Amino acid sequence: MQQRFLMIGLAVVALACIAGGKQDQAGAIIPKAEQAHRIESVRAPSPVDEAALVEKAKAAVRTLGSALKAALEAALRAGRQVDALSVCQLEAPAIASQVSAQSGMQVSRVSLKYRNINNAPTEWQSQVLNDFENRKIAGENPANLSYAKVVGNEFRFMKAIPIEGVCLGCHGDAIGPAIKSKLSELYPQDLATGYREGDLRGAFVVVQKLAP
Numbered sequence: 001m002q003q004r005f006l007m008i009g010l011a012v013v014a015l016a017c018i019a020g021g022k023q024d025q026a027g028a029i030i031p032k033a034e035q036a037h038r039i040e041s042v043r044a045p046s047p048v049d050e051a052a053l054v055e056k057a058k059a060a061v062r063t064l065g066s067a068l069k070a071a072l073e074a075a076l077r078a079g080r081q082v083d084a085l086s087v088c089q090l091e092a093p094a095i096a097s098q099v100s101a102q103s104g105m106q107v108s109r110v111s112l113k114y115r116n117i118n119n120a121p122t123e124w125q126s127q128v129l130n131d132f133e134n135r136k137i138a139g140e141n142p143a144n145l146s147y148a149k150v151v152g153n154e155f156r157f158m159k160a161i162p163i164e165g166v167c168l169g170c171h172g173d174a175i176g177p178a179i180k181s182k183l184s185e186l187y188p189q190d191l192a193t194g195y196r197e198g199d200l201r202g203a204f205v206v207v208q209k210l211a212p
């Protein structure tokens with residue numbers, strides 16, 4: 001019974017601390033040192049396990065990357081490249097939403113030279129993309145470029161996407177006429193062409209809000 005009172009007392013102190021008020025009332029039954037400890041544990045932000053978040057983000061990116069690739073390859077196998085283009089257009093955003101919902105993290109793709117304006121980078125994402133370009137020039141393998149940081153109450157992760165042979169039909173510098181005309185119909189402002197194998201096409205982005 002006494003223990004229960006102590007628990008209630010601690011809860012009152014904790015609530016009072018959050019509300020910024022009456023600590024004295026309950027303070028009488030709780031030793032000062034214990035109060036201080038309790039206050040500390042209520043006020044201190046929960047520690048962030050950044051390594052675990054990075055692992056979770058990497059897994060979400062792997063899932064999105066392979067789902068997109070599977071959809072693209074299936075569409076290319078099934079028919080003409082122009083049809084595959086429609087698959088990219090219609091399925092890519094849906095697949096990203098699905099992976100976001102499953103992983104509990106917000107997963108997307110961005111590029112400095114975007115095709116869909118919804119994939120335009122924010123300011124911090126542009127900085128990371130520029131940084132990836134510089135790191136590639138300095139000799140790092142494009143397939144291994146990544147970034148992770150906790151900023152305020154947000155965990156941010158990015159992973160570079162290099163161009164491979166299969167991408168060139170729709171992002172290269174010698175795009176066939178059928179694809180070209182479909183692209184200009186769907187994306188009149190398209191910036192995502194002229195790439196060569198090994199170039200950085202953009203990056204996957206993972207964002208997760210953390211408890212304040």
Ligand code: HEC
Pocket residue numbers: 072081082084085086088089090092093109110111113114115116117119161162163164166167168169170171192201202203
């Ligand atoms: C069949 C044509 C086609 C092929 C092949 C293709 N893409 Fe795309 N890609 C598109 C289309 C269409 C979009 C726009 C999707 C949208 O509207 O969200 C796009 C968008 C993207 C984006 C998002 C950024 C942006 O510009 O909007 C990235 C990143 C990307 N593609 C990377 C790749 C990579 C890497 C490959 C090769 C593994 C590839 N694509 C192969 C058609 C293609």
